[in-house]
Amino acid sequence: MRVATWNINSLKARLDRLLAWLESASPDVVCLQELKCATADVPVEAIADAGYETAAWGTGRWNGVAILSRVGISDVRTGLADQPDFADATEPRAITATCGPVRVQSLYLPNGRDVADPHFPYKLAFLKALAADAAADARGETPFAAVGDYNICPTDDDLWDAAAWTGTTHVTPQERAALDAVKAAGLADVFPRALKYEWPFTYWDYRNLDFPKNRGLRIDLALANPAFAAAVTDAYVDRNERKGKGASDHAPLVIDLDL
Secondary structure, rough: EEEEEOOOOOOOOOHHHHHHHHHHHHHHHHHHOOOOEHOOOOOHHHHOOOOOOEEEEEOOOOOOEEEOOOOOEEEEOOOOOOOEEOOOOOOOOOEEEEEEEEEEEEEEEEOOOOOOOOOHHHHHHHHHHHHHHHHHHOOOOOOHHHHHHHOOOOOOOOOOHHHOOOOOOOOHHHHHHHHHHHHHOOOEEEEEHOOOOOOOEEEOOOHHHHHOOOEOOEEEEEEOOHHOOOEEEEEEEOOOHOOOOOOOOOOEEEEEEEO
16 A cells, blocks of 8 residues: 655646656545645546545645545544634644544644744644544554654654754754644654655755755655554655656655555
C-alpha cells in the first residue's frame, strides 16, 4: 500500500499536475494540504475520473485539507477535538478518515509567522490539541498516521542552515517541544526508517533559487503509531514533483507499507 502527503499550494492551480502525479506515482491514499479552495469547489469529479474518492474541508482561503483514496473512505472527521480558533474562526487544518486498512489524518499546521505574532501561540495551542486528539488513534490497533505540513523542523539537521533561522518560527524550542508532545502520544517519525536515503527536505522557497541550491526544510512529516510504522517498507520525497513550471513549493512525501 502506498500513502502520500503533499502540500499542493492551491488545488485548482495544480490540478493537472496532481492528476498526472496520481497516474505516475500510483498512491492508494493521498493527504493534501493548502487547498486554497472551498469544500464545494474541490474538483471531485476530475479526481473521481482518476479513480479516487475525496473527503475535503476548505473555506476558499489559504488553508484547507483533503484526503484522496482509491481504497475507500469512511468515518471522516473534520477538525480536532478542542481545536483552537484563530480570529474567532475554526480554520480547516485537519481531516481524518479510514481508508482501507489504515486511518490517516491530513494536517496543515499554522505557520506561526513570528514569535511575537498572535499566530505563534495559536500554533502552540493547535499542537497541544493535536497531541490530545491523536492519542486515541495512536493507541489503537489500526495502522494510523498523522501526516502533512507541520511547519516545524524537528531538528537542526532538517534545514539547510540552522544559523540562518535562529530566533524564527519553525525551529524554536517551544515548537519542537510541542511536536515532541505529539510524538509522546504514541507516534513516531516514519522517515528515519528509510535509511538508504539522505535526510530529505520537503519544502524549498520559490525565492532566491532555493530549490536549485537545495536550501530547503523538512517540515512535511508522517508521524505514525506502532502498527503503521512497523509496516513501512520504504519512504521517499518525490523531488521531481518540485521541478518545472507551476510546481508547488513542497514535494510529496511517499510511504510504502506492507499490510
